[in-house]
Amino acid sequence: MKISFLLYDAHGTDGTVRATANLAGALADQHDVEIVSCHRTADRMRLTPAPGVKVRTLVDLRPASRHYPGRIGDQRARGTMCPHDTVHHGPTPPGTLGEERLARFLRDTDADVVIATRPYLTCFLAEYGRPDQLRIGQEHTGRDLHPAALRDDLDRAVSLLDAYVSVSAADARAHRRALHSARTRLTSIPACSPAPRTEPSSGQSRTVVTAGRLTAPERYDRLVDAFAKVVAVHPDWTLRIYGRGPERGRLRRRIDELGLHDHVLLMGARTPMDLEWAKAPSPSCRAAPDPPACPSWRP
Structure with a gap:
């Protein structure tokens, strides 16, 4: 299969980027895997994925890059999708240029599976993902930590997806209670991590x-x-x-x-x-x- 992971900014170091890079690398042993980053904010990823994972960027925000869209009006205009996600208040808020490119990617991609990794991207996948794709949302934050307005946005989006994956069984149960009539498969899978390179603890430490x-x-x-x-x-x-x-x-x-x-x-x-x-x-x-x-x- 061809599997595409959607990241807001693959060049950060948060847990979502790390977990995605780990999982993409594991799946690349048997599948064609790519990471699609909405933004590029650095020359290279600090959490480098496995060699078999391709990485592409939709909007290059490096001022020195020849692809920098700073003078394009649509980049300066604020995006409107999923307005309650915290990305709208972060250092690289969504622009309409990025939203146009992400919508185009979802319409045109030949991926069999598309996986969104945060609420903003989950809402995009629900809106623009195609029914011939397996559309999966991932939850890397507990449902109860989202403000009520964002939970409402997510509930509407998740009900349109094929599956929604939380990192804990308790969180999956919370989604099932809220979306009991949705046909979406709601489940949980622990975050992926590579095998440790050192001997495990003896179990004697305090x-x-x-x-x-x-x-x-x-x-x-x-x-x-x-x-x-x-x-x-x-x-x-x-x-x-x-x-x-x-x-x-x-x-x-x-x-x-x-x-x-x-x-x-x-x-x-x-x-x-x-x-x-x-x-x-x-x-x-x-x-x-x-x-x-x-x-x-x-x-």
């Missing part, structure tokens, strides 16, 4: 390791609050949080308020993370027959 972007939707504040309860019973345990993002300062203040400065450590970003994962207990991963599918190994 360190908990987590990694990701330090942004509000990730709810690391909730994790810090929960770990305060752990420390009250098990004072010899520590939590290491890897990553960078705008919530770092707020997390630092919360850690200090709870008196956890000796127990919760903000470690900054690490790439790759394999050595850091191995410092955690990870008993579920050691017992699993297929470590790459274990949620504890998720980047």
